[in-house]
Amino acid sequence: MTDTNQRPRRQIWSARRLTLLGSAAVLGSALAFGGPLGYGRLAGQAFAATPAPQTVNAPGQTGFADLVTKVKPAVISVRVRIDQGVNADESGSDDQGASPFMQGSPFEKFFRQFDGQQGHLHRHQMVTGVGSGFFISPDGYAVTNYHVVDHAKSVEVTTDDGHIYTAKVIGTDQKTDLALIKVDGKKDFAYVDFESGTPRVGDWVVAVGNPYGLGGTVTAGIISAEGRAISASPYDDYIQIDAPINKGNSGGPTFDTSGKVIGVNTAIYSPSGGSVGIGFDIPASTVKMIVTQLKDKGVVTRSWLGVQVQPVTAGIAESLGMKKAEGALVDQAEADTPAAKAGIQPGDVITAVNGNSIKDSRALAREISAMAPDSSAKIDILRKGEAKTIDVTLAKMPDHLKKQASADEDENGSARGVPHLGLTVAPASEVAGAGEKGVVVTNVDPDGPAAEHGVQSGDVILSVGGKSVSDGGELRQALKQAKSDGKHDVLMRVKTSDNTHFIAMPIG
Structure with missing residues (x-):
């Protein structure tokens, strides 16, 4: 009824x-x-x-x-x-x-x-x-x-x-x-x-x-x-x-x-x-x-590889000498995981699993999750321009990861109680060619606040509210602190391919 x-609905609602x-x-x-x-x-x-x-x-x-x-x-x-x-x-x-x-x-x-x-x-x-x-x-x-x-x-x-x-x-x-x-x-x-x-x-x-x-x-x-x-x-x-x-x-x-x-x-x-x-x-x-x-x-029950990955953008593909911007770029192989035990390293690009091409990080998640725990998978990677195949024995996804609201953190780069900016990030130090400071923007929701303020994939966020950030956790904490301080906007220092500038980002 x-x-x-x-x-009336607030004007900020998306049509x-x-x-x-x-x-x-x-x-x-x-x-x-x-x-x-x-x-x-x-x-x-x-x-x-x-x-x-x-x-x-x-x-x-x-x-x-x-x-x-x-x-x-x-x-x-x-x-x-x-x-x-x-x-x-x-x-x-x-x-x-x-x-x-x-x-x-x-x-x-x-x-x-x-x-x-x-x-x-x-x-x-x-x-x-x-x-x-x-x-x-x-x-x-x-x-x-x-x-x-x-x-x-x-x-x-x-x-x-x-x-x-x-x-x-x-x-x-x-x-x-x-x-x-x-x-x-x-x-x-x-x-x-x-x-x-x-x-x-x-x-x-x-x-x-x-x-x-x-x-x-x-x-x-x-x-x-x-x-x-x-x-x-x-x-x-x-x-x-x-x-x-x-x-x-x-x-x-x-x-x-x-x-x-x-x-x-x-x-x-x-x-x-x-x-x-x-x-x-x-x-x-x-x-x-x-x-x-x-x-x-x-x-x-889902299988688990134990890697943090990001999409391969056109810029990343060019810097790595890849013909197509496809695959999943490994940001980190977490310690004591199937990926780490098999020798997968940060900077590797996963291009196929058991012969099935991997176009992006979602495709990788689907392929791995569809396999049974303890099964063996052949992972094709590109490492410093050289193609390799690595055998990996998958593990059962840990319970704490199954309970995690993965759509909140993995896909949107935010967590419950933190302003949703519509972007995902990875530590710059773990992305080839991004430098050692800040976090790299790996994906941007075209309808999110970040996109509306000109943030693009490949940009590097150096600081938020005057505080340097080096990973997604520090970024989220800085945004949360700004919001708890009653701020409606926070100043973000962003490095692009052309220059470094500040953006006033709305957070609530």
Whole structure:
């Protein structure tokens, strides 16, 4: 329900938003998180002067009716009840609203950007969230999103024929935003299979879900792009589709024309909270891998290499004599880790894992995490212009790293309670050609404050608020101190390829 008298949104809100699609309907309001729009070249809109596709079962007839009849019985509505605790003030209200996401989760910080749009909740008020899901086996296993069932006290699913069942959460994986739930008592649920092939940009797709809690709804479009990153986690690898999907579609499936699941709806890009034709799906290959582990063990176990890496920029590639700006540049091989034991060194560029090319640090994270702990990997590196192959025995990711909000620190270069500048950094002393002082900017969010003030990849931040910084921890501490001192801007001394100058950076 919308409050027509609520105060207008602050002007600093971005008009470009990424909206989570499920469990976000707390009190009927939209939850959104910010992100860059610079996605690159897209396939065109699905229905722009394009002949209608043929159904898979009835050549010569238009529409997707046969496909929908086949798959829709496997799609479910997921409704959860959450005991929503609130850090209220003395009046019993919370001026910042109440996030339905776990504190420190990759999505909680995005919620906090939008000034109390969920309204005022009292301590431990039970709220309802809605999303979607789909059965993957006849005995009641179903897939949905992590953010749909996170902190749920109870989970109910409604099938296409209107029957309501109680479900239990088997396991969740925050980093990929996936969850496996189970309905007991039946062995003949309608279910769907995952596509084993690789979808192509331009292929027709059909999305089914529960938008706004209305019940089973079907939309069609095409795959617009692949390999999208929306700063949700180090493992971002989303399929972008233009089939209209909205809040409540989270966890719902997207099908190809053979009726196989090619992805799970998880977020949309939207200025208004509704669909504008840019949606993001977790690829079926990722879902299958995660769901298998959740079903077997209830948790996801990831392998670990033990390196800090950064993207290879055009400047770095030129300085290292590389033909392409691809790979993951090693900033540091942490002590007593698989990488250090195998001899990987700072300055090495990881170009492939087991023969699979590594285009950037996200690709490296995905390749390593997909392998089993204690397995052997062949790591191709470029060291001082010479190509080498190193055998590495991977280890299980330590528990303290699994619990870390990696999307906060690894991808965005910030931590909870520290102003988000939209950049990642690495010690200058560990980056070839960057000098010995300061921290090198390795990546910049084009919609973040840093980009708005002219900071670019390759710049070196020498000091913040008059204090020299030599690593990301010192940078974050300096920003935190400035904010705790009540400052709204902090003076940063930045060295570029041309000169050294100061920037007044807004921090809150």
